[in-house]
Amino acid sequence: MSGRDKLLDWARTRPGESVQEAQERRLAKAWETPTGWRYWSAVNNTEVGLWYTVCAFLFFLFAGVLALIMRAQLAVPDNDLVTADQYNQLFTLHGSAMMFLFGVPSFEAFSILVLPQMLGARDLPFPRLSAFGFWCFLIGGVFVCGSIYFDAAPKGGWFMYPPLATEYQDGYGNDIWLLGLSFIEIASIAAAVELIVGALKTRPPGMRINLMPLYAWYVLVVAGMILFAFPPLIAGDLLFEMQRAFDWPFFDPDRGGDPLLWQHLFWIFGHPEVYIIFLPAIALVATMIPAFAQRPLVGYSWVVLAAVGTGFISFGLWVHHMYTTGLPNVSLGFFSAASVSVAIPTGVQLFCFIATMLVGRATGNVPMLWVSGAFAVFVLGGLTGVMVALAPFDFQAHDTYFVVAHLHYVLVGGVVFPILGAIHYFYPLVGGRSLSPRLGKIAFWLAFVGFNLAFWPMHISGLRGMPRRVFTYEPGMGLELLNLVSTIGAFTLATGLAVFLWDVIRPKGRQPVSARNPWNAGSLEWATKIPPPPWGARTIPAVSSRYPLWQQENFVADYDAGRFYLPDAEEVKRETIITTVIDARPIQCLRVPGPAWLTMIAAGFAGGFFILGTFELYALAITCGALATATILAWLWTGTAVEPEKEEKDIGLGVTVPLYASGPASVGWWAMFITMIGDMAAFAGIVFGYYFFWTVHPEFPPPGSRGPGWEWPTIALAILVLAWAVTMGAQKAIRGGRERLGIALLAACLVLGPVGVAALAAGPWLTGMDPTAHAYPATVWVLVLWTGIHLAIGFVAHAYCLARALAGRLTARRDIDIRNTTLYWHFMFATVLVTVATIGGFPLVS
Amino acid sequence: MEDRMEDRSDAARREEIPDELQARRETIFMIPAAPAIWAAHFLASYITAAIWCAKVAGRTGALDGARWLVAGYTGVALLAIAIVGIWGFRHHSYGDATVPHDFDTPADRHRFLGFSTLLLAALSFVAVLFVGMVVVFTETCR
Numbered sequence: 004m005s006g007r008d009k010l011l012d013w014a015r016t017r018p019g020e021s022v023q024e025a026q027e028r029r030l031a032k033a034w035e036t037p038t039g040w041r042y043w044s045a046v047n048n049t050e051v052g053l054w055y056t057v058c059a060f061l062f063f064l065f066a067g068v069l070a071l072i073m074r075a076q077l078a079v080p081d082n083d084l085v086t087a088d089q090y091n092q093l094f095t096l097h098g099s100a101m102m103f104l105f106g107v108p109s110f111e112a113f114s115i116l117v118l119p120q121m122l123g124a125r126d127l128p129f130p131r132l133s134a135f136g137f138w139c140f141l142i143g144g145v146f147v148c149g150s151i152y153f154d155a156a157p158k159g160g161w162f163m164y165p166p167l168a169t170e171y172q173d174g175y176g177n178d179i180w181l182l183g184l185s186f187i188e189i190a191s192i193a194a195a196v197e198l199i200v201g202a203l204k205t206r207p208p209g210m211r212i213n214l215m216p217l218y219a220w221y222v223l224v225v226a227g228m229i230l231f232a233f234p235p236l237i238a239g240d241l242l243f244e245m246q247r248a249f250d251w252p253f254f255d256p257d258r259g260g261d262p263l264l265w266q267h268l269f270w271i272f273g274h275p276e277v278y279i280i281f282l283p284a285i286a287l288v289a290t291m292i293p294a295f296a297q298r299p300l301v302g303y304s305w306v307v308l309a310a311v312g313t314g315f316i317s318f319g320l321w322v323h324h325m326y327t328t329g330l331p332n333v334s335l336g337f338f339s340a341a342s343v344s345v346a347i348p349t350g351v352q353l354f355c356f357i358a359t360m361l362v363g364r365a366t367g368n369v370p371m372l373w374v375s376g377a378f379a380v381f382v383l384g385g386l387t388g389v390m391v392a393l394a395p396f397d398f399q400a401h402d403t404y405f406v407v408a409h410l411h412y413v414l415v416g417g418v419v420f421p422i423l424g425a426i427h428y429f430y431p432l433v434g435g436r437s438l439s440p441r442l443g444k445i446a447f448w449l450a451f452v453g454f455n456l457a458f459w460p461m462h463i464s465g466l467r468g469m470p471r472r473v474f475t476y477e478p479g480m481g482l483e484l485l486n487l488v489s490t491i492g493a494f495t496l497a498t499g500l501a502v503f504l505w506d507v508i509r510p511k512g513r514q515p516v517s518a519r520n521p522w523n524a525g526s527l528e529w530a531t532k533i534p535p536p537p538w539g540a541r542t543i544p545a546v547s548s549r550y551p552l553w554q555q556e557n558f559v560a561d562y563d564a565g566r567f568y569l570p571d572a573e574e575v576k577r578e579t580i581i582t583t584v585i586d587a588r589p590i591q592c593l594r595v596p597g598p599a600w601l602t603m604i605a606a607g608f609a610g611g612f613f614i615l616g617t618f619e620l621y622a623l624a625i626t627c628g629a630l631a632t633a634t635i636l637a638w639l640w641t642g643t644a645v646e647p648e649k650e651e652k653d654i655g656l657g658v659t660v661p662l663y664a665s666g667p668a669s670v671g672w673w674a675m676f677i678t679m680i681g682d683m684a685a686f687a688g689i690v691f692g693y694y695f696f697w698t699v700h701p702e703f704p705p706p707g708s709r710g711p712g713w714e715w716p717t718i719a720l721a722i723l724v725l726a727w728a729v730t731m732g733a734q735k736a737i738r739g740g741r742e743r744l745g746i747a748l749l750a751a752c753l754v755l756g757p758v759g760v761a762a763l764a765a766g767p768w769l770t771g772m773d774p775t776a777h778a779y780p781a782t783v784w785v786l787v788l789w790t791g792i793h794l795a796i797g798f799v800a801h802a803y804c805l806a807r808a809l810a811g812r813l814t815a816r817r818d819i820d821i822r823n824t825t826l827y828w829h830f831m832f833a834t835v836l837v838t839v840a841t842i843g844g845f846p847l848v849s
Numbered sequence: 850m851e852d853r854m855e856d857r858s859d860a861a862r863r864e865e866i867p868d869e870l871q872a873r874r875e876t877i878f879m880i881p882a883a884p885a886i887w888a889a890h891f892l893a894s895y896i897t898a899a900i901w902c903a904k905v906a907g908r909t910g911a912l913d914g915a916r917w918l919v920a921g922y923t924g925v926a927l928l929a930i931a932i933v934g935i936w937g938f939r940h941h942s943y944g945d946a947t948v949p950h951d952f953d954t955p956a957d958r959h960r961f962l963g964f965s966t967l968l969l970a971a972l973s974f975v976a977v978l979f980v981g982m983v984v985v986f987t988e989t990c991r
Contacts, residue, residue: 167863209953211953212877212958212961212962213950213951213957213961214953299949299951301949303950304949304961304964304968306949307965307968308972310966311880311881311884311965312969312972312973313886314884315881315884316884316887316889316976319887319888319891319980331898331899331902331908332987332989332990332991333898333912333915333984333990334895334899336984336986337891337894337895337898337983338895338981339981339983340976340979340980340983341891341976343979344976344979347972347975347976348972445878546953547953548951550949584877586955586958587876662985698900698903698904822907
């Protein structure tokens with residue numbers, strides 16, 4: 004420390020207070036958790052992550068209770084505990100809640116909670132986005148689950164197949180599913196963007212890509228998968244809701260639609276989804292096993308291979324849910340080949356884990372029990388998975404209880420058991436006290452035995468021909484005993500979970516606080532003191548190994564003494580370090596925002612938009628949508644691209660970095676880029692619909708159909724390309740210091756955008772295309788609608804930049820708003836080009 | 850743990866940080882390259898067969914041309930993956946260090962990127978072969 008620094012420290016220190024105490028006082032002040040009712044305005048990852056995790060777990064319990072009701076109904080033949088209609092609601096909500104409200108959110112929740120700790124960061128780059136996602140999740144989840152209390156729950160199964168769900172099920176249930184879950188999917192994508200940017204840009208200095216915790220690798224892969232898997236479902240939901248609400252016949256064969264389009268879009272999402280919830284659980288295993296074995300994980304690169312390989316190949320499996328739909332055998336062959344090859348990377352990671360336990364000194368404890376149980380159950384599920392991956396076997400087993408058994412072995416073994424183990428493992432880090440090893444063992448054995456008792460017999464009842472999703476069965480078919488045993492097993496499993504739940508919630512006031520790093524783990528998250536202080540990392544460490552607590556000498560002492568980066572919060576602001584993607588060199592000191600109500604208000608209005616839309620209260624819904632937009636704009640205006648009081652900051656260890664960054668150096672630019680990749684995936688889903696219809700119809704566009712012609716689309720393309728070019732011109736002008744020219748160009752964009760949209764809509768409008776008449780006009784209109792909505796967002800972005808420039812907040816040195824807007828418009832160029840080429844160009848060549 | 854710590858510092862001393870690696874801009878995009886080729890091959894094969902059966906041969910027709918096309922895609926994909934794999938192997942075998950490539954040096958980061966690329970290329974190679982084999986055994990659109 005230089006003499007000047009010592010003097011400064013002395014000046015900031017109160018009488019009788021050491022330098023370290025003074026630093027911790029300022030950190031505590033900056034990261035203070037709001038108290039009283041203001042607690043709910045918190046946005047810090049430790050609060051939001053905890054709420055998110057608890058809510059996901061509550062939805063898990065809710066969906067579990069639904070399953071128990073179903074098992075009670077099926078305990079004996081010809082039972083009448085629930086009606087067929089209630090049973091339909093039960094299994095639909097059970098599957099949907101487990102997948103959308105527990106599986107995916109529990110990963111995101113838990114990652115928001117612990118990823119910053121694992122990376123030694125103080126928070127993720129967009130805490131308010133996490134909070135917004137959480138509130139959306141809570142509102143959407145309560146809306147969807149609450150419907151069952153009004154006998155109005157969705158009942159089309161968790162995959163909502165048309166025509167059943169479009170033609171034969173009236174009432175709001177299926178709309179609740181479509182809109183409620185679309186809303187949650189948007190929250191999921193928001194969290195995925197946050198986590199990708201977090202893993203890439205908030206690693207501690209020195210944590211090169213080859214030293215990154217495996218958990219972060221899995222976060223990257225899974226969040227990337229969410230980005231490509233969820234958007235096609237959102238596209239499908241849009242088509243589906245347009246059919247249900249406005250009678251656009253995408254899935255109606257009488258008017259040129261095709262129910263299989265939905266199956267494709269659903270399963271392009273639905274199969275990766277299985278891996279989206281499985282890989283994070285495996286990531287937890289990869290985090291815990293080195294601590295049990297007391298040595299680094301064997302085959303780090305191999306596990307990276309497994310994560311990335313599974314991430315890719317899992318997208319080539321979707322048709323294995325559609326083997327019995329009559330596709331050509333050659334197509335089934337391709338998907339069967341991919342379904343078998345995905346077993347390779349899955350096997351590789353299991354072998355790495357087993358090898359680590361063999362060469363290390365495996366210690367027996369409760370998390371280890373859960374992990375071992377998970378392996379046993381998951382491997383069995385994986386083996387039946389290879390069986391059903393083979394088309395001829397699947398033809399026999401399709402839609403029977405064999406598949407129910409398979410998927411529960413995979414998901415409970417691959418997801419639920421590791422998560423329960425991880426809750427036991429990480430509990431001291433979050434709650435400050437340990438769970439009981441005795442209760443843990445009882446819970447595990449009840450759950451393990453109960454699970455196998457419940458689901459093993461289903462293999463046999465399935466092979467004996469018991470179909471899925473039937474509310475009862477007749478006696479005398481050899482199914483009575485198997486079902487009774489399954490029911491007994493299900494309640495045993497539930498008893499185990501009840502013991503676990505009691506262990507989690509029982510008062511622990513008299514129990515001593517857990518020891519620091521109770522498992523003697525080597526990874527960064529255990530460096531913190533217990534109970535954890537609100538600021539997360541005491542100091543952002545310099546990392547030079549995969550397991551700093553084991554492999555870096557004097558690490559914890561240096562950490563406690565604040566001898567690394569940012570040990571202080573001199574300006575009493577929340578700060579963390581942004582580093583480069585590959586080598587993690589520090590490039591920015593990021594100020595992250597503190598508590599705010601705006602996120603909750605924005606989520607409330609956005610929820611209103613979706614919920615009121617479900618009940619066809621469109622005027623109110625649109626009002627809510629406008630209010631949500633206004634709230635988000637207020638949030639952007641007050642909380643983003645904040646002008647720092649100085650250009651640079653000394654973050655310690657002789658490193659000085661800027662406080663403001665824009666373009667690819669900034670996290671905002673990365674978030675925009677990643678979001679737009681996901682947006683492109685949704686757009687691809689809609690474009691896929693157009694070409695899918697081309698393959699299923701002898702002629703498409705159908706003979707005699709008019710419009711939209713090539714003329715109007717071409718004019719629209721010309722105007723919108725001009726808008727794109729002018730946007731780039733505005734950026735160039737503003738960055739070059741010619742702000743008045745920039746303002747003029749932005750004003751021109753405000754005219755060009757809407758004129759372009761009008762020209763794009765003119766084609767189908769003037770040729771009288773009626774979207775309810777046939778799937779062709781419906782598809783053209785939905786492409787125009789999609790592009791139009793995106794250009795409307797582009798218009799808002801232009802207007803926002805113009806306002807910022809007029810307010811003097813968008814200048815040559817403070818240009819992040821215009822750079823993100825330009826990036827958005829690059830993607831608009833691609834969207835417009837593809838839309839015009841499809842609706843205007845394709846009919847000319849087909 | 851103790852002996853491992855000494856290992857690390859020994860090795861870190863041994864390792865001279867090569868200037869050309871320090872300066873070079875590394876890319877993370879070679880890691881997903883091979884599986885991306887797998888994905889492109891998979892989609893191309895699926896789309897070709899789907900369009901062939903829907904538009905050219907009919908639902909009971911012969912696959913003929915589509916089989917040759919898929920065989921061609923497979924050849925190109927395998928070649929491309931092999932090139933990626935060789936690129937990875939060269940990075941992996943830079944200098945004389947062995948796995949697990951967990952030192953805090955530009956050289957080990959360089960080797961790690963290569964090794965991961967190589968492993969993914971191997972997996973993708975097998976996966977492409979699996980998909981390509983389908984047209985060996987399937988003759989019609991049925």
